[in-house]
Amino acid sequence: MTGKETKTCFRSYTAWQYQEEVDWMNKMAAEGWALERTNGFVHHFSRCEPGAWIIRLDRPSFKMSSPEGQEYLAMLHDFGAEWVGGVNGWIYLRRRADQGEFELYSDLAGKEHLLLRARSQMLFVLALALVGWLGSLLLAVCSSESFMAVYPVIYLSIPIAVVHGLTRLNRQLKAVRQERQLHE
Template sequence: MNKNVVYKKRISFAWDFRKEEEWINRCSEEGYQMDKIGLTRRRFRRDAEHRYVYRYDLQDFKVTDRSKFKQYLALYADAGWDYVDSFLWWHCFRKPYEEGVGEELYTDWASRRDFFSRIIRISLMVGWLNLGIFALNLILLLSIGSDLSAWANAFRGTVMALNGGLGLMLLVIARKLKTAVW
């Protein structure tokens, strides 16, 4: 295994993207530069000679839309941002760190509002999806009953509770973000 490559595990949520950025920027300050994003794991390369400011962006298009993605990367490259990696709709960029300079991807109110609108929209989508899965499971449970073992019923109940709880939590968070942004 390469001694200059380190994997760090971390679970982050869309509404806590600033905490994720702060953590990655602290890692950069300590000499670890992120180059790969995953669901629960980030890959860093040891490079104490450089320090970067990392920022996340959320877009509605997938990386598979190559022409739109190339235009998107060119826009940030023109502003001095280097592309790092993407995971689902999240894209990470970095810029060399400068003391006393607060670097942001979005510098105007309209762009920031649009960014938070995308977070709200995805939170609502996933929240309603989870509530739909919860409702479907509940309907199946009530209509056909359960001839499963106690462990299977406990598992089904746990999954249903998680779907319902996650769905409600995401809807509440989306509402709070909406009132905070507007």
Template sequence: MLKFKLHYDKDVEEDWLKKMCLDGWAFKKFFLGFYTFEKCEPGEFNYQIDLLDNWNGKKDDYSAFMEDTGVKVIDQWWRWVYLRKRASEGTFEMYTDVDSKITHYTKIKNFFKVALVIEILCFFMELLAAINTGHYIFGIFAALLAVISLAILEIIWKCNWRIEQYKRDKDM
């Protein structure tokens, strides 16, 4: 089965993949919003999504390490890695202690901060083109980039919120 869905929140995406598995569909492949699924026993797998520290590094080492722990690397899209583990092997949580969760969400927040700067620069370029040329198509692209920027800003805000929550939990 092939499904198209755009996710910009990895936690929401993980929950969706788990729900699909509970409905009997195991995640198999991802490319630009297109998810490929295959039939499985309902609830057979648990999923996690991780953000690699760099995207040109030692992916093979990462995959080998994960497989040694019983985790299968399903797919990778740029720095995002899709992982699964059989539910029969117990719970699957990549980051279990507060410090590692804070580090993980800080890494995601910083990743999206860079994306936000790029989107804002593109937005202003499109806006200037719309103003200078008077062509509405540039205005449409500027509006689209503004929406994308707001979505990225929401991700950064959610990451900040989670980090602050974990810091409060740590201080208790």
């Protein structure tokens, strides 16, 4: 293949931006770029017919290497879907558009559970970020070096960013729950 037949994109999304990431990958597919593999940061595409693929992102509650994960992948394969990569529990899937609609969560309860799994992951990251910040604060207090005082300020930006993300994720969760109440 020539350089015009493949494309590599470096993009990073957070858990609360999962729908934006799905929308971007499907836009790439609509423009004739098939997602071939990804680790969540580096996305490899190859030229295809525009609109030939539908891309989905999932966050199962189990590891893909577990028996449940293998069963899930087999079910997806039977449905015509392919696993193309993953990162931190998130998995990237694609299915040919000519096979019909491709929805992983056809109901609001499934979407709610996906958001709850993403929120749990974010809470774990927040806990780690706070431990890192407390460690940097302790180092700054115990150190005689004046430049060390900057570290707690720098490390505080991580928990602040995670709290911002959790706020956005909670808004999405609230919207799904409100929609569920309307339909129940």
